[in-house]
Amino acid sequence: MSVPTPETIIKITGLKKSFKDLAAVDNISFEVCKGEIFGLLGPNGAGKTTTINMICGLLPASDGKIDFQSRELKEIKSLIGYCPQENIYFPKLTCFEQLVFMGNLYDIPSDRCRERAMGLLEMLGLINKSKVCAKNLSGGMKRRLNIALALIHDPGILILDEPEAGLDPQSRVLVRNFIKSLSKEKTIILTSHNMDEVDRLADRVAIMDYGKIMLIDTPYNLKNSIGEGDVLEIEIIEESADKTAALISVLKHEYNIIQSGNLLIIKAIHLIDKIHGITSSIKEAGFTIKETKLRENTLEDVFIHLTGRMLRQ
Amino acid sequence: MKLLSIIIKSLKEQWRSFWILILTLSMGPFFIFVYYLIIETSKPHYDVAIINNDKGYILRSEPLNKGEEFILFFTGSVKDSVNMPFFIKKAHDKTDVLQSLKNKKTDALVIIPEDFSEHLVKQQDGDSTTPAEIQFYGDLTNVNYLLSALWANETMNSFIKVSTGSEDLIKISETGIGTSSNISDFDMIVPGLLILSVIMLMFTATIAFISEVENKTIIRLKLSRISTFEFITGITAVQIIVGIISILLTLLTAVILGFEFHGSAAVFILIAILTSISMIAFSLIIAALTKTANEVLIVGNFPLFLFMFFTGAAFPFRSEGLFSLFGYPVTLQGLMSPTHAISALNKIMIMQMKLGDIIPEIIALIILTVIYFLTGIILYRKRHMTLK
Numbered sequence: 205m206s207v208p209t210p211e212t213i214i215k216i217t218g219l220k221k222s223f224k225d226l227a228a229v230d231n232i233s234f235e236v237c238k239g240e241i242f243g244l245l246g247p248n249g250a251g252k253t254t255t256i257n258m259i260c261g262l263l264p265a266s267d268g269k270i271d272f273q274s275r276e277l278k279e280i281k282s283l284i285g286y287c288p289q290e291n292i293y294f295p296k297l298t299c300f301e302q303l304v305f306m307g308n309l310y311d312i313p314s315d316r317c318r319e320r321a322m323g324l325l326e327m328l329g330l331i332n333k334s335k336v337c338a339k340n341l342s343g344g345m346k347r348r349l350n351i352a353l354a355l356i357h358d359p360g361i362l363i364l365d366e367p368e369a370g371l372d373p374q375s376r377v378l379v380r381n382f383i384k385s386l387s388k389e390k391t392i393i394l395t396s397h398n399m400d401e402v403d404r405l406a407d408r409v410a411i412m413d414y415g416k417i418m419l420i421d422t423p424y425n426l427k428n429s430i431g432e433g434d435v436l437e438i439e440i441i442e443e444s445a446d447k448t449a450a451l452i453s454v455l456k457h458e459y460n461i462i463q464s465g466n467l468l469i470i471k472a473i474h475l476i477d478k479i480h481g482i483t484s485s486i487k488e489a490g491f492t493i494k495e496t497k498l499r500e501n502t503l504e505d506v507f508i509h510l511t512g513r514m515l516r517q
Numbered sequence: 518m519k520l521l522s523i524i525i526k527s528l529k530e531q532w533r534s535f536w537i538l539i540l541t542l543s544m545g546p547f548f549i550f551v552y553y554l555i556i557e558t559s560k561p562h563y564d565v566a567i568i569n570n571d572k573g574y575i576l577r578s579e580p581l582n583k584g585e586e587f588i589l590f591f592t593g594s595v596k597d598s599v600n601m602p603f604f605i606k607k608a609h610d611k612t613d614v615l616q617s618l619k620n621k622k623t624d625a626l627v628i629i630p631e632d633f634s635e636h637l638v639k640q641q642d643g644d645s646t647t648p649a650e651i652q653f654y655g656d657l658t659n660v661n662y663l664l665s666a667l668w669a670n671e672t673m674n675s676f677i678k679v680s681t682g683s684e685d686l687i688k689i690s691e692t693g694i695g696t697s698s699n700i701s702d703f704d705m706i707v708p709g710l711l712i713l714s715v716i717m718l719m720f721t722a723t724i725a726f727i728s729e730v731e732n733k734t735i736i737r738l739k740l741s742r743i744s745t746f747e748f749i750t751g752i753t754a755v756q757i758i759v760g761i762i763s764i765l766l767t768l769l770t771a772v773i774l775g776f777e778f779h780g781s782a783a784v785f786i787l788i789a790i791l792t793s794i795s796m797i798a799f800s801l802i803i804a805a806l807t808k809t810a811n812e813v814l815i816v817g818n819f820p821l822f823l824f825m826f827f828t829g830a831a832f833p834f835r836s837e838g839l840f841s842l843f844g845y846p847v848t849l850q851g852l853m854s855p856t857h858a859i860s861a862l863n864k865i866m867i868m869q870m871k872l873g874d875i876i877p878e879i880i881a882l883i884i885l886t887v888i889y890f891l892t893g894i895i896l897y898r899k900r901h902m903t904l905k
């Protein structure tokens with residue numbers, strides 16, 4: 205998929221953040237283009253939140269540069285809408301009150317704030333909670349309120365740190381569609397440890413681990429480059445390491461195979477026709493198969509391919 | 518615009534933090550009430566019992582009883598002067614009264630003899646041989662007895678003079694000092710307690726400043742276009758309102774309990790506002806040093822005690838000045854703004870001075886407020902409100 209010469213809205217070069225000895229963000233560089241949804245994907249502790257906080261200006265960078273097309277801080281403030289990983293809200297104000305209040309703090313006239321507040325509450329399914337104090341909302345509602353708070357001043361760039369965390373499946377679909385609907389007019393950066401979320405939403409993904417970006421591409425390209433078609437996961441009962449290594453080396457002749465603990469992950473086109481052959485060879489080698497699963501290639505596989513380990517929640 | 522939003526928002530939040538508001542607002546009236554009770558129950562109080570054994574006398578076929586007349590005279594003399602803490606009760610049974618003297622329910626017993634009237638009449642006619650014998654009973658080691666006996670004796674002498682028409686050998690004139698002679702202990706403590714009710718702002722104000730940090734909503738404020746100055750001004754405006762309500766409630770309680778308001782209401786409000794601002798400024802310093810409302814409740818106690826006990830808020834506090842600046846004493850506790858506020862209120866409400874007399878206090882209040890605010894803003898901004 206080719207992107208027609210996009211306008212870079214944020215340019216990050218050599219960004220670093222150390223906490224004492226820990227390099228939480230370790231020399232990363234990337235650009236975010238106007239109008240795209242850019243996903244930062246990585247396990248917990250990868251450095252996503254730290255990166256986001258530096259972009260928003262909440263955390264000073266140890267090194268590196270963040271450039272918003274050379275804009276001034278005051279302008280950047282209005283440009284960014286931030287939904288933090290942890291829900292942050294005014295507990296004693298109602299949903300509607302805090303949206304209007306925050307809008308006012310961005311110099312938006314009250315009429316317009318009220319209009320936008322109602323619109324956002326409507327779109328995020330909170331309209332019947334508009335007069336409820338935020339502290340009395342459920343976790344999922346607080347999450348949606350936080351997304352609304354990020355958008356009240358109609359920012360050009362929306363930064364969402366784990367937007368789907370803590371959402372029930374229904375509101376997850378609602379929020380996902382909502383974010384998708386914004387993508388035409390806004391630039392969105394979102395972080396997630398959920399492959400599925402990023403796969404469905406992002407135009408481009410940066411895969412992050414241990415403070416480093418390992419790869420940046422579209423989900424489509426990533427999935428393709430790592431292996432097309434299907435993925436077969438076979439869980440075996442543990443045997444000695446030598447025996448397992450021998451099995452892998454045999455299978456390697458024919459298939460693209462990765463071992464992750466007791467899990468053998470095999471990638472190939474039209475795997476369905478080959479399952480029988482594969483399982484037979486495993487059984488012949490003296491292994492017991494616990495479970496076999498056939499599925500489509502996902503970003504998770506990309507991650508496993510890149511890092512040799514799975515994404516843990 | 519942004520300032521107005523922060524004021525409205527802060528007002529709503531203050532109103533919805535109902536319990537902390539009630540706690541702050543009730544402290545002044547509560548202290549007034551407690552002091553009133555303490556002062557009322559510890560007021561000097563002298564009970565004098567009188568047994569009148571006077572049989573009376575018939576002078577030109579008119580019966581008279583000088584004993585009864587004396588009791589009326591004594592009671593009248595007490596009622597005439599409002600502040601006299603003497604209480605006179607007529608008694609009949611000597612044993613009962615002696616018992617109550619032992620129990621300290623009565624401070625002195627005066628017994629008027631059978632021939633009291635007769636003696637007085639004869640004395641008036643000039644043929645007195647022996648004086649009438651008035652008996653006093655009481656615990657000689659008890660100050661209350663001594664004062665009661667003195668007073669009864671004094672009154673008896675005046676009565677004799679009046680009823681026999683004899684001349685004074687000397688005349689003593691007594692004058693109270695200034696207006697303070699009309700001021701009760703209760704009145705004296707009111708200005709301090711009024712300021713104490715404003716000192717209590719330290720809690721609502723600090724919590725208002727710190728709750729944004731505790732809820733992390735300070736992040737939202739930081740990212741928005743509101744300045745630290747607007748944010749602080751907004752909260753200050755709301756807290757001034759709380760301070761004024763607090764001091765007015767305290768004043769109202771005092772007035773209900775008998776305090777008389779003197780001085781100009783405008784000057785009173787001016788001092789209330791200045792003190793509120795200085796306490797809010799001080800709160801900002803506490804907010805800069807803490808992170809949560811719980812920490813505020815712990816850390817805040819230290820300055821609260823200093824402000825309560827060393828500025829004259831909870832009880833009158835005097836100390837020698839280190840030196841004097843343009844005739845105004847500079848003291849160590851002068852570093853605490855309530856000291857000046859209390860001094861100003863004392864001048865206005867107790868000594869009935871005018872605005873011109875409290876200029877030094879007002880200047881000191883303003884200077885301290887500015888110092889508190891600058892320190893507070895710098896610390897708070899640095900600790901909680903800077904974008905990197």
Ligand SMILES: Nc1ncnc2c1ncn2[C@@H]1O[C@H](COP(=O)(O)OP(=O)(O)O)[C@@H](O)[C@H]1O
Nearest residue numbers: 223226228246247248249250251252253254255
């Ligand atoms: N304020 C901090 N002080 C010390 N270490 C931190 C701090 N914030 C984050 N870290 C560490 O930096 C690493 C990256 O954290 P974070 O950016 O929150 O990861 P992610 O958002 O990807 O889960 C983690 O190891 C975390 O423990």
Ligand SMILES: [Mg+2]
Nearest residue numbers: 252253254289
């Ligand atoms: Mg995170």
